[in-house]
Amino acid sequence: MPPLLAATDIAKRFGGVVALDGAAVACEAGEIHALLGENGAGKSTMVKVLCGVQPPDAGEVLYDGRPIAFRNPAAAAAVGIVPVFQELSLIPDLSVAQNLFMGREPRSRIGLIDGRRMRRDAAALLAELGFAGINPAATVRDLPLAERQLVEIAKAVGRKPRVLILDEATSALTARQVEHVFAVVRRLRDAGTAVVFISHRMDEVRDLCDRATVFRDGTHVGTVAVDGASHEQIVRMMIGRALREVFPPRPVPVETASEALLDVRELGWGEALRGVSLTVGRGEIVGLAGLDGQGQGDLLFALFGVYAGVTGQVLLRRRPVRLGDPRAAMAAGLALVPEDRKTQGLILPLSVSNNVTLATLPRIARRGVVSPGAERAATLTMRDRLAIKTAGPEQPVRFLSGGNQQKVSIAKWLLAEPSVFLLHDPTRGIDVGAKQEIYALMRALTAQGHGVLFFSTDLSEIVGLCDRALVMYEGAVVRELAGDDLTDANLVSAAVGVTETAVGGGQRAAATA
Amino acid sequence: MTERADGRGRTAIDADGANVANTANAPSRPGSAPAGGRTADGGAWLRRNRTILIPYGLIALLLVAAAIRTPGFVTPGNLRGQLVLASYLGVIAGGQTLVILTGGIDLSLAWNLNLSAILLTQIAADFSPAVAAAAALGSAALVGLVNGLGVAYLRIPSLVMTLGMNAVLAGLTLVYTNGSPQGDAPAFVRSLAVGRIGGVLPWALLFWLAFGAALIFALRRTTYGRRLYAVGNNREAAYLSGVPVRGVLVATYALCGLCAGLGGLLLTGYSAQSYLGMGDPFVLQAIAAVVIGGTSILGGAGGYGGTIAGAITVVLLQNVLQIVGIRPAGQQILYGLIVLLMLFVYGRGARVRE
Missing domain, CATH: 3.40.50.300 (P-loop containing nucleotide triphosphate hydrolases)
Known part of the structure; x- marks a missing residue:
């Protein structure tokens, strides 16, 4: 059977950084396909290429056997490719129901949004997915992170996708919630949906997925049947060495x-x-x-x-x-490394050096004047101690991979001893x-x-x-x-x-x- | 995160100019030019410094336009005069740059400036010029301090806090002067604003140079500067990193007030006396200078180097519009459009805040 969605030989470069080069993935209808790789391996970039967020620099995406090029995510969604991202896309001040039907609200006869039907449909959708504990009228802002993630998933599933892409969509969920989501995903698979699944939790991949494609440094390393591959084998493919x-x-x-x-x-x-x-x-x-x-x-x-x-x-x-x-x-x-490194732990546009020294500025300064030498020394010490991969102390932290960002967030507090x-x-x-x-x-x-x-x-x-x-x-x-x-x-x-x-x-x- | 390294993020990176500008002394990045990379180093440099280059390019453009229309405009004497005018605006906009870097805005500088100018001339009538200048600057800094306390502790949005303050100050000034300010600018203030060393080098330019150097140094090399950018970019993360967020805000508004006071002194020296409404044009001009200079109106990115160019641009623009023969109404329209255009040009690059 030809794959429903296939990308071959994809290259994508951001400025001087090569995110993808010779990357490929193919997902069949009725299959749950894992995308594996360390952070920075290019998984998220591939997802963005697949669903129209980023056009590839080179390579071809085939959907139903025909080459496609989406101008934007809405175009991809219109033909049935729907992603759920790790970063939440819900609008916090709207209700769960309004978010679920964002852009496709049910209309009354005179063309106004039919709020009552929307809430009813939302409740039905949530119940069908087993997320019945979530009140469709609740404001998203008031929901805990895990429930927001469930709403995000429900929003995608509600669009009846032919290809559902879950990019770290289960990272904030409890074990029981994950089970609910998996039941939904399996049901979709059995109904012929192609599912692309990204998770850092290997046991989730083992539990859920049929096949797995492994990326390393933006390149396709291999595709294996999950049942036929040992844990060690997959990890070795991911990191290029034994774990x-x-x-x-x-x-x-x-x-x-x-x-x-x-x-x-x-x-x-x-x-x-x-x-x-x-x-x-x-x-x-x-x-x-x-x-x-x-x-x-x-x-x-x-x-x-x-x-x-x-x-x-x-x-x-x-x-x-x-x-x-x-x-x-x-x-x-005391030192606190907070939950959300992107909004609480780090100041993303600022440099590695500025972030690392932020909590201990008086130590690298005399009478309020920062010593560039002391600042650089402190940053490099931390870079070496934590093996932070960065182009240099002046690189803005938002260009680092998630793991390296977290190391910067921790380094800031290590300096405070x-x-x-x-x-x-x-x-x-x-x-x-x-x-x-x-x-x-x-x-x-x-x-x-x-x-x-x-x-x-x-x-x-x-x-x-x-x-x-x-x-x-x-x-x-x-x-x-x-x-x-x-x-x-x-x-x-x-x-x-x-x-x-x-x-x-x-x-x-x-x-x- | 590499996935985010797309072109759209540009302004947010290069715009924290004060931080990234240090890259010049840092050793060149290994691996930043991968094999086959098409981006030439010059192109990268241009992109990184775009926010600074645009206003300086605008200055050149304006000069060329003026030179074509009125050849007499581009003479050393006239350009020196323009720079002196820009120095007044540049000092006022210096404080506004700091406040905008925190993500706030100071609308009270119109009457803060005016009150300090009036205090200067009225007090100088009875006391020594030094006492008068100290009172003028002290009052301006105090007003800024109150703004800062309101914004930091009472969490009043800066727009509302400073707009209210502006109205209060306008009223106070009217009561204090009974509608007609008295007195003249002390001699040393006049020399500072319009005097020249050896008849050549204006004191005002020298003052601006020192002021600018101090401000740029404060932004790039002091703990205050580091914390200012942290607060402006992400108040929550700054707070969780032990940055004294309220202290930074209060200090910033107080400094902004002080700059308005300095501006009041200079303008009083320029016109030899104080008058009601003298600060009014400078609110929008100062914001325009900051914005044209590439400082993000959302805060956290930019610096004083751009504002210097912005101030010169604003002053030149006014004069060029005049000599090109556009009527005041047209000047206003063009002036507003250019500010909006700059916001659009820079805003396109800014990352949408979540």
Whole structure:
């Protein structure tokens, strides 16, 4: 059977940067086809070429056997090629229903938008997809990130695509939401839709996809049947070398937590945080787990002084930290690597150097005048320490790949030499190689005596990396897991509020208070 | 992220001129010219500096137009006069550049400038010129400080805050002067505005040179400058990086006020006295100078090097329109259109904010 959508020998260059060169992918009707590769390998560029966002410099895109050249995404959508991007495209101030039917609103007889029918159709669509928990009348701005992503997917599916492209569209979803989405995608496949699927989570690819095409450095490396290829084989194709152990080994549990660097007592913030107490010891990685949106992100923000009106007490090295002021938190020895590196962690148009030194400007300046030598030295030290791939210290960070951007966001805080790092999902949306580097860095930091409080939406990271994990539910820590108890199963059951009495050591959660 | 490196992102990169301009001393980037790359280095340089080159190109164009129409226009003496006029605007627009870099705007500089000019002449009648100048500049900086406090702490949009302030200042000035300002500009202010060293080099140009050098240095090489660009580009990320966002804003509006005060001094020296409404034309002119100079009206990108060219362009434009024989009404229309055109030219490159 000829492929429904095929791109051959695609080249795309942005200024001096080669994004694609000799790239190819072919997806058949009734197939879920994974696009794999590290960040910067050209997956997203390929998606943009396929759906009309970027015209290729060279090469051919065939749709239904005929060459096509879309002038814009709307033209691609009109013939049934619909993408869902990692960056969300919803309009925050409109309702879910309005977003779902954006540009194809149902009309009443006199040509006005039929709001009632739109809401009804939206509810029907959401229910059909198994996203019934989302209120079609809700304003998108008020939805948690995960639900917004579901709406994004529903918006695409509602257009009845012949080719559905999911570019990192599941990165913010919880395991259960991912399952819902996968059920939908499988149903579409069985009905003859071609699906192109991009994810950094290899288990998702294994679970869902029929075939996989691997890119490396903008070039087509190979296409394999997912069932017939081993994990190692695929990873080797992606990174060009064999992958060793994913997580760095835990140090022998010596006197961990002998000294509490961070001691949080009864932290409260409105309804979002309800009496959270925890400690992070010297040399310890403490994981925050639980379903998405149970207060983990709020906890990190509250600790870093971003929120006003936080109650409770935070001690760092036994000294109380003034709450409600990030500069006080910084001065006390806290650092926050926030969730969204593009809007919170970095200032994208500014250079690598400007970003890296932003939190520690007084250290590279004398009487308010920046020393270019000190600035350059600080930047290069961090570049080498974290192996940041950049054309130079003056390159704007928005030209770096996701993983390298995240390294810059972390480098900024390494320079500040804090006692405790607060990390909010630092590996989200970055490639395997960069993830491993960040894991190794976290271990290196704890080996030097720092503490790390680490929230991840990826359970395997909590299990593989953390010394202890705290499971949060509705703004409170409901369970502490450590040692042999720190397993996927225990994390999941605690996250959904299942009480388990059989497992020992589970009652220690409150003991620290 | 490489995927974003498309041509449309240009302005956002090169426009943070103050930062990228340092590239000149940085070693050339390895790997920035891949084999087969068609982009010549000259082309890249042109693109990077487009926002600076456009206003300087405009200046050349205006001079050529003027020279063709009125050969007498392009003489050293006349050009010197034009530059002196540009220096007044350049100083006023310096403060506006800082405020626009934060993403705000200062509309109060019309009457802030006017009040400080009037304070200068009225106080100089009774006290020493130094006291009068200090009072004038102090009042201007204080007004800016209040603007900054309103914007930073009360989160009043700068447009509203400064527009309100402008009205308050206009009223205060009327009450204070009873409708007719008294006194003359002190001698040293007159020398600063219109005097020349050895009859050749205007003091005003020398002052502008020092002012410009200080401002460019502040933007490129000080912690204040770094933080200003951070706040202007992304207030949230700056705040989460421990940048004292409110402090930066307050300082910026205070500096802008101070620049308006300096402008008031210069203009008073130029016309030898103060009068009501003397600041009014300079609000739009200062914004035009900043915008023509390539500073993004959204904040975070640009610098004073462009504003210098912008100020010269605005002054030349006015005179050239005059000598080409376009009537005041037509001048206004053209003037407005050119500002809008510049916003369009630069705006096309600006990344849409999400």
